[in-house]
Amino acid sequence: MKCPFCREDNDRVVETRLSDDGFIIRRRRACNACRRRFTTYERIEIGKVRVIKRDGTRVPFDRDKIRQGVERACWKRPVRESQITELVAELETSLEGETEVESQLIGEMAMALLRKLDEIAYVRFASVYRKFETAQDFSEALDKMIND
Ligand SMILES: [Zn+2]
Known part of the structure; x- marks a missing residue:
């Protein structure tokens, strides 16, 4: 996944959570290049x-x-x-x-x-x-x- 801040494609998932209704997976990611964090969502x-x-x-x-x-x-x-x-x-x-x-x-x-x-x-x-x-x-x- 490309970092939205520095555009590097080098991140790791620091936290994964399922939404209350179980339909969405939320992943907190940390960019290994600029160290900033961002969130991605997976849905059906x-x-x-x-x-x-x-x-x-x-x-x-x-x-x-x-x-x-x-x-x-x-x-x-x-x-x-x-x-x-x-x-x-x-x-x-x-x-x-x-x-x-x-x-x-x-x-x-x-x-x-x-x-x-x-x-x-x-x-x-x-x-x-x-x-x-x-x-x-x-x-x-x-x-x-x-x-x-
Ligand atoms: Zn970055």
Whole structure:
């Protein structure tokens, strides 16, 4: 693995841990050249799931796109990088065995997972995802969250 700091391909694993749900292996690595440390994650590779968009077109499932959306929602919230990684992995795992999934379903799944993590991040994600147009939409989502 190339060191992200000095680009040397010379490191050793100093710690290996399995995520709580058992889906991700996290490895803490130390670069033998510059001595800095970095972390890598191993996760289950899912076969090619295709996403059916609202307009009916199909695109390959894009983990990074989901992750970016979640990261944006978690901006300045007390959510760790590793929690986001696990969320995305959990979502991917739920898609295992599927060949085609509607984008709407993926959005709903991401929201459900995000909600367990941080409610503010959840509302932010929902507001972008569901394209809230009015303050009314927003307050309805909040009411729903509080009443559930
Ligand atoms: Zn290095």
